[in-house]
Amino acid sequence: MLDYFPNILFLIALIVGIGFFTRNIRKVVRNIKLGREIGEVTDKKERWGNVVRIALGQSKMVVRPVSGIMHIIVYVGFVIINIEVLEIIIDGIFGTHRIFSFLGPVYDWLIASFEVLALLVLVAVVVFWIRRNVQRIKRFMNPEMKGWPKNDANYILYFEVVLMMLFLTMNATDHQLQILGAEHYSEAGMFPVSNFMLPLFSDMSVDTLVLVERIAWWLHILGILVFLNYLYFSKHLHILLAFPNVFFGKINPKGQFSNLESVTNEVKLMMDPNADPFAAPPEGAETPAKFGASDVMDLNRVQLLNAYTCTECGRCTSECPANQTGKKLSPRKIMMDTRDRLEEVGKNINKNGEFKEDGKQLLDDYISREELWACTTCNACVEACPVSIDPLSIIMDMRQYLVMEQSAAPTELNVAMTNIENNGAPWPYNQMDRLNWKNEA
Amino acid sequence: MSESIQVPTMAEYMAQGKQPEVLFWVGCAGSFDDRAKKITKAFVKLLHNAGVDFAVLGTEESCSGDPAKRAGNEFLFQMQAMMNIQVLNGYEIKKIVTACPHCFNTLKNEYPELGGNYDVVHHTQFLRDLLNEGRLKVEGGKFKGKRITFHDPCYLGRANNEYEAPRELLRKLEVELVEMKRCKSRGLCCGAGGAQMFKEPEKGDKDVNIERTEEALETKPDMIAAGCPFCNTMMTDGIKAKEKEEEISVMDVAEMIANAEDL
């Protein structure tokens, strides 16, 4: 029985780790579903193409080559080293040692490539850290990055260093044990990187080596489980959500903003010469929905998914004309605020069973009007986002709320809109003068 | 050239039982703004020159609704859109060309759902096609060898992925085309979009058009080419603020073609 103790312990760790993770993901899904439903999802083929190109293929990352290529290294490292994790899980449950080693030379090459990747990841992570903390690249220094977002980004980097070091230590000690011909440590794998760590362990006894190897092995897998559970609290959730997010991302031309259906119906009614303007609304007609968005529940599910997916990279903000000229608006902040408010609403639901009015909302409490009115709708943020997030759509929905529910547009805009209404142009000219230019030499 | 240019309206065409090849959607800026009217007239010259059978809506045209929509007034936008669609559908319009990227985008992308389905092109695309069909001849003329940088309008470029049409035209003018640091899909906005044209900017360090003008000036251009009446105004204001209006002018691509040969 005692022989199986590690296996049982491992299984428990695995179940607890994955169990908590599932609970977190459920929360994310529940919160996203607080948003308005989206219509039928069309153009699936194009969407899958985007997933392959943009999410899997990271096509938008390399627009900025330095960070893009390093990100690809970390990403490929992450994906491929996960094959190793699969082996670790099987070994952990069944008490085997390097179960995939029957693959022979293929296995050797696999392990070798994991090691090379691990080294590259280490290098990339160090560079990332320097960019954030020494070089202090501008897009990481905006006001919304103070406190938790900054720490979060660094924690992830530290995590990755520790995991990679544990992985290499595990391999080095394993290799040394193989060299010593220790029982259970059958020869398998090729260790081009951890080879260089061998001298560190050459004086150790078999027992010490086994101990170090086991500790590294355990910490590595436990670390991965902890990391998995850290995702929910972190911008790092993007490693999972980037895929569905890109799938649901906008595929229409960027300039095409959606038309509000509820408005279409009303306008049609108004323009129908046969409609009786004083007729009571038909029996059972829904009270007109709220126009636009003042809180997260007014946004749609894709917009909320966007918020959870945002990795706070700031590529959007660094291309935003408003932000670059010192205005308060930052599209990244729009996404971060949306997520923070959604989380707040989620916690409120956890506590009360259902949402209890808390006297707060996304508008004003998180996103100010000044930010919303600074946007030029230029789509630079949408174009820049490597995971197909659309901050502009949230800005537009909130403007709609301000204008249509609150009549709270800036005065000059009200003037322009009155002009459009009365003269068919944003300036006070008479529509009858529209063709005068042809007679002006 | 006579005082008044020949600009037939749809109503006149209808009366004669004719359909034009294309409807020229002039837009509010093109109709009323003094600077933009020059672009309108230049474009009309080119249409005549290429023998294009076109008409305008004249007094039946109304704001496309773009600024209302981007300001958040969906109601006003859809009112404008439906009114325009009624007129356009009444005339059985098939193809529309416009020199305003905002009208272009709205008519092309946002009208179909509301019942307005037309083949909508930007004037730089239309001119490019005329060129390729051999209906319009463009040669260097007085812009040959001039250093020119093109400012991408957001609603033509990023919004609708058209970066090449205006550049092709400029190449035909045999100019020395120089690109700004941020161009094409990463081009910086001039600051006018999203109804900003009609309001004061929010507090900041700088106005967007100044930032963009400075970037354009970095290319040491003889001229700045634009493809949007609003960008044109913004960049012209920027140049004035930099006190460079004596040396550097801002011109629409259509104006450049029309002026190249003094048509």
Ligand code: SF4
């Ligand atoms: S669309 Fe608005 S938020 Fe996005 S980059 Fe342009 S100005 Fe900034």
Ligand code: SF4
């Ligand atoms: S919205 Fe996209 S580009 Fe902007 S910070 Fe988030 S992930 Fe980065």
